[in-house]
Amino acid sequence: MVQRTVFPFAAIVGQDSVKQALLIAVVNPKAGGVLVAGEKGTAKSTLVRALAEITGKVQILELPLSATEDMVFGGLDLQQAVGCGERRFLPGILARAHHHVLYIDEINLLRREFVNALQEAVITGVHMVEREGISCRHEAVCSLIGTMNPEEGTLSPPIIDRFGLYAAVNRELDAPARAEIVRRILAYDRDPAGFRLQYAALTEGIRQQVAAARQLLPTIVIPETMVLLAAQMCAKAHSAGHRAELFLLEAARTIAALAGRDYLLPADMEAAACYVLPQRMRQEQEPPPPAPPEQAEGEQTQDQPQEQQQEPPPFEQPENQQPEDQSDSSAAEQPPGEGRDQEKVADIDTQFPFVRMELSLPQDRQERRGNGKRSLTRTDTKQGRYVRAGIPRGAVTDLAFDATLRAAAPHQRFRDKGNCCIAIERADLRQKIREKRIGNTFLFVVDASGSMGARERMRAVKGAVCAMLQDAYQQRDQVGLIAFRRQTAEVLLPVTRSVDLAQKCLRHLPTGGKTPLAEGLAAALAVLAARRKKEQDMQPVLVLVTDGRANTAADGGNGIDEALAIAAKIKKAGVHSVVIDTESDFVKLGLARTVARAMGSSYYSLGELSDKNIMHIVRNLP
Amino acid sequence: MKHTAVYPFTAIVGQDDMKLALVLNVINPLLGGVLIKGEKGTAKSTAVRAIADLLPAMEAITNCPFHCDPGDENRLCDDCREKTGADKALPVHSIKMRVVELPVSATEDRVVGTLDIEHAIKHGEKKFDPGILAQANRNILYVDEINLLDDHVVDVLLDAAAMGVNTVEREGVSYSHPARFVLVGTMNPEEGDIRPQLLDRFGLSIEVVGENQPERRVEVIKRRLAYEQDTGEFAQIFQEEQGKLAASILQARRLLPEAVIDDRLLLLVANVAIALDVDGHRADITVIKAAMTLAAFAGRANVEPDDVRRAAKLVLPHRMRRRPFEDGTLDWDKVEALFAGL
Numbered sequence: 001m002v003q004r005t006v007f008p009f010a011a012i013v014g015q016d017s018v019k020q021a022l023l024i025a026v027v028n029p030k031a032g033g034v035l036v037a038g039e040k041g042t043a044k045s046t047l048v049r050a051l052a053e054i055t056g057k058v059q060i061l062e063l064p065l066s067a068t069e070d071m072v073f074g075g076l077d078l079q080q081a082v083g084c085g086e087r088r089f090l091p092g093i094l095a096r097a098h099h100h101v102l103y104i105d106e107i108n109l110l111r112r113e114f115v116n117a118l119q120e121a122v123i124t125g126v127h128m129v130e131r132e133g134i135s136c137r138h139e140a141v142c143s144l145i146g147t148m149n150p151e152e153g154t155l156s157p158p159i160i161d162r163f164g165l166y167a168a169v170n171r172e173l174d175a176p177a178r179a180e181i182v183r184r185i186l187a188y189d190r191d192p193a194g195f196r197l198q199y200a201a202l203t204e205g206i207r208q209q210v211a212a213a214r215q216l217l218p219t220i221v222i223p224e225t226m227v228l229l230a231a232q233m234c235a236k237a238h239s240a241g242h243r244a245e246l247f248l249l250e251a252a253r254t255i256a257a258l259a260g261r262d263y264l265l266p267a268d269m270e271a272a273a274c275y276v277l278p279q280r281m282r283q284e285q286e287p288p289p290p291a292p293p294e295q296a297e298g299e300q301t302q303d304q305p306q307e308q309q310q311e312p313p314p315f316e317q318p319e320n321q322q323p324e325d326q327s328d329s330s331a332a333e334q335p336p337g338e339g340r341d342q343e344k345v346a347d348i349d350t351q352f353p354f355v356r357m358e359l360s361l362p363q364d365r366q367e368r369r370g371n372g373k374r375s376l377t378r379t380d381t382k383q384g385r386y387v388r389a390g391i392p393r394g395a396v397t398d399l400a401f402d403a404t405l406r407a408a409a410p411h412q413r414f415r416d417k418g419n420c421c422i423a424i425e426r427a428d429l430r431q432k433i434r435e436k437r438i439g440n441t442f443l444f445v446v447d448a449s450g451s452m453g454a455r456e457r458m459r460a461v462k463g464a465v466c467a468m469l470q471d472a473y474q475q476r477d478q479v480g481l482i483a484f485r486r487q488t489a490e491v492l493l494p495v496t497r498s499v500d501l502a503q504k505c506l507r508h509l510p511t512g513g514k515t516p517l518a519e520g521l522a523a524a525l526a527v528l529a530a531r532r533k534k535e536q537d538m539q540p541v542l543v544l545v546t547d548g549r550a551n552t553a554a555d556g557g558n559g560i561d562e563a564l565a566i567a568a569k570i571k572k573a574g575v576h577s578v579v580i581d582t583e584s585d586f587v588k589l590g591l592a593r594t595v596a597r598a599m600g601s602s603y604y605s606l607g608e609l610s611d612k613n614i615m616h617i618v619r620n621l622p
Numbered sequence: 623m624k625h626t627a628v629y630p631f632t633a634i635v636g637q638d639d640m641k642l643a644l645v646l647n648v649i650n651p652l653l654g655g656v657l658i659k660g661e662k663g664t665a666k667s668t669a670v671r672a673i674a675d676l677l678p679a680m681e682a683i684t685n686c687p688f689h690c691d692p693g694d695e696n697r698l699c700d701d702c703r704e705k706t707g708a709d710k711a712l713p714v715h716s717i718k719m720r721v722v723e724l725p726v727s728a729t730e731d732r733v734v735g736t737l738d739i740e741h742a743i744k745h746g747e748k749k750f751d752p753g754i755l756a757q758a759n760r761n762i763l764y765v766d767e768i769n770l771l772d773d774h775v776v777d778v779l780l781d782a783a784a785m786g787v788n789t790v791e792r793e794g795v796s797y798s799h800p801a802r803f804v805l806v807g808t809m810n811p812e813e814g815d816i817r818p819q820l821l822d823r824f825g826l827s828i829e830v831v832g833e834n835q836p837e838r839r840v841e842v843i844k845r846r847l848a849y850e851q852d853t854g855e856f857a858q859i860f861q862e863e864q865g866k867l868a869a870s871i872l873q874a875r876r877l878l879p880e881a882v883i884d885d886r887l888l889l890l891v892a893n894v895a896i897a898l899d900v901d902g903h904r905a906d907i908t909v910i911k912a913a914m915t916l917a918a919f920a921g922r923a924n925v926e927p928d929d930v931r932r933a934a935k936l937v938l939p940h941r942m943r944r945r946p947f948e949d950g951t952l953d954w955d956k957v958e959a960l961f962a963g964l
Contacts, residue, residue, distance in 0.1 A: 005696040040822045041902020045784050065777045067791035082746035171902055178892035182910050385774045402737050402794035421746035500815050
């Protein structure tokens with residue numbers, strides 16, 4: 001392994017809570033490892049890599065994103081098989097990480113199943129290998145450290161929950177401290193060895209602290225009162241399961257050990273709670289106790305990656321923040337429309353909670369091309385990530401050479417090898433199985449009629465669509481946007497990968513006029529039909545956002561009937577759909593629900609969306 | 623090595639920001655590369671390929687697939703490290719830094735490297751066959767249309783760029799090797815956007831537009847025609863200018879380690895970053911490094927406020943887009959106001 005000179009841990013400015021969380025993880029594997037979250041460029045990786053020189057005999061093993069499964073979990077030892085015709089287990093990274101620390105950068109980019117399997121092994125402390133004719137069991141006691149940038153997608157709650165600790169890295173907001181960061185980096189770049197020497201004493205101090213804490217840890221007994229306190233704290237935070245209590249106690253013990261004490265103080269429990277509870281806090285019956293500001297981050301990552309608590313609301317722009325009366329007067333300046341057909345441009349409700357669109361379409365054997373992250377697919381191009389190898393069905397198009405060799409290896413003693421060292425026969429051939437996630441196509445059909453124009457409502461609608469777009473960005477989906485109002489429907493954005501453009505279109509979307517719902521649905525059908533010609537294996541999802549109050553139709557007939565007719569056609573075409581009902585008038589007509597039924601859609605009201613933090617809106621597709 | 627003719631860097635009409643950004647990265651490979659945005663036909667690729675001619679020579683360990691730097695013991699590959707341990711004097715030769723292209727269609731195996739098939743069959747042993755990241759070590763890694771690159775290749779690239787090391791755990795091979803490179807990407811924004819995470823990796827970014835003055839456009843065409851007619855003669859015309867630029871790059875490289883910056887300026891940059899609310903700390907660090915490089919390029923050791931101002935213009939624009947959709951623009955007035963207080 002390439003040896004790296006690292007930026008000294010002690011020279012990293014601030015970030016004290018992350019530093020402590022990392023130290024807890026390296027001292028005590030039972031604390032459950034740590035998940036470090038923060039925006040890009042906040043020294044997440046630097047912090048973890050800097051750990052390497054203070055952990056003593058404990059190594060930090062890094063798991064690259066491109067790792068194949070057999071390399072992580074272990075497999076057949078190729079050289080042994082070729083040389084001696086013997087099936088012997090070659091340990092993977094997981095086995096090598098026993099009694100060490102396993103570090104995964106950008107853990108949120110890895111496949112969920114993969115992270116699950118890894119965490120499972122780490123939590124049970126053993127790993128069973130059953131592959132290539134080998135059956136083996138090895139210990140895997142280690143701490144898992146993961147880093148992530150929530151902007152690129154969050155982790156599922158069960159995965160977060162299996163990490164004992166959570167720490168948020170924040171950017172420094174104090175100018176002198178920022179200047180100090182730059183100063184130290186410049187000094188390090190100029191003379192790494194000299195710089196490290198300056199911090200050698202501090203580094204040695206931390207190394208000794210860690211070593212002493214490891215010695216001390218087994219001697220720290222947890223008194224009954226602390227167990228009680230842990231239970232109380234967890235109950236107060238409404239955390240599910242009992243993992244939290246254990247993590248809390250182990251973290252507290254480790255904090256005491258790091259402080260050089262062999263007994264626990266209530267303060268240790270409080271300090272531990274900052275890392276253990278925030279991400280597990282739930283809002284049940286009563287609101288949870290107010291968390292210190294840095295703790296709030298934890299909950300945030302789980303629920304709404306960047307909105308809310310953080311200072312600057314992401315989508316708000318001053319020019320859109322006109323007060324109601326001003327927007328009315330500006331509308332009045334426009335050429336007179338038909339009666340109440342005044343155009344308004346509502347801004348976007350930036351506080352709208354994150355909405356996750358999750359497809360539960362089964363992974364089929366069909367191979368798809370394309371990019372994205374939402375749906376797992378097999379891929380027939382050589383583009384995907386090589387995860388494992390399999391026996392080819394038909395011709396070998398993408399030879400998995402490593403697996404082929406392993407298949408051939410045990411037979412070498414009996415084969416005629418000619419000048420080579422290995423003879424390969426047809427039956428040994430293995431095909432690479434590559435996986436990539438492809439995005440789905442979400443076509444948003446948004447009602448922009450006058451009835452939607454009430455400022456607050458449209459704000460919320462835009463907020464909801466925006467929240468869904470955020471999810472679409474993270475999953476690399478394709479999106480399209482159709483708006484209908486006045487007499488027609490307009491394709492504002494043909495299906496594109498640029499979620500950015502969709503958001504822009506949405507921002508400038510004016511409302512006003514009648515509600516040609518049928519036109520909107522017809523336009524959607526046309527867009528999808530055209531799209532299908534181009535990409536036959538696309539699985540589109542139509543997201544209709546409306547109050548359903550159709551009041552105009554192309555042939556002058558009944559708007560509702562016409563809309564229902566097209567809705568039925570959409571259902572027949574096998575298009576998955578979701579209806580988000582925006583109706584909020586006192587007298588509810590429930591028309592959107594009727595349309596949803598006709599279209600075979602999943603149905604949600606706007607209220608439902610904003611009530612729940614994570615809404616799996618597309619999960620229960622029929 | 624065969625030498626295919628490239629259009630001389632100094633013959634490119636206009637596009638001063640792009641040329642400057644490239645030159646700064648050649649002087650200081652720690653700047654973090656450059657993202658060049660612009661429409662088709664604005665000499666983006668020409669400029670990147672043309673910079674190859676001006677790249678300085680460097681010492682490299684002979685026969686090392688990663689052309690390790692004999693002077694940097696910390697970044698040697700395992701092989702070189704082992705050999706230096708046994709016998710201090712490794713054969714060294716001088717090679718030119720070069721531009722390594724990463725095709726958009728490149729597969730993950732080609733990028734990170736893979737199992738050496740021939741070696742395995744002949745000797746029954748595992749051996750690592752280095753990929754593009756190995757070639758890119760200490761060189762310029764150029765990705766044309768970087769916004770079209772497959773996500774998982776981007777991930778791998780970011781992984782390597784973050785630490786300057788490519789770690790491979792696949793196809794039966796566990797291997798890691800140094801992979802420090804200057805990342806240069808070009809993109810046409812009309813064809814889709816680029817992930818903020820990747821965006822943030824680029825030290826500098828510039829936007830190129832076609833020349834709009836008729837005389838300049840005519841000049842562009844004239845030079846192109848002359849180049850196509852006789853590459854040799856064309857190169858001759860610009861030889862002197864190329865030589866001058868190459869010399870000043872070398873001089874700047876020598877001067878860079880002496881660059882000093884005032885504490886006031888450090889504080890100013892911190893305040894700019896806070897006022898503009900940029901993500902993380904990479905912006906501050908890069909502005910300062912770019913300012914130091916600009917000073918060195920101007921033949922000075924001390925950084926002046928104007929260096930910082932120019933650096934800010936190259937470093938900050940692409941960091942304004944804080945959220946995936948946010949289309950932030952650089953509020954230059956804010957920056958100027960802070961400078962005025964100096």
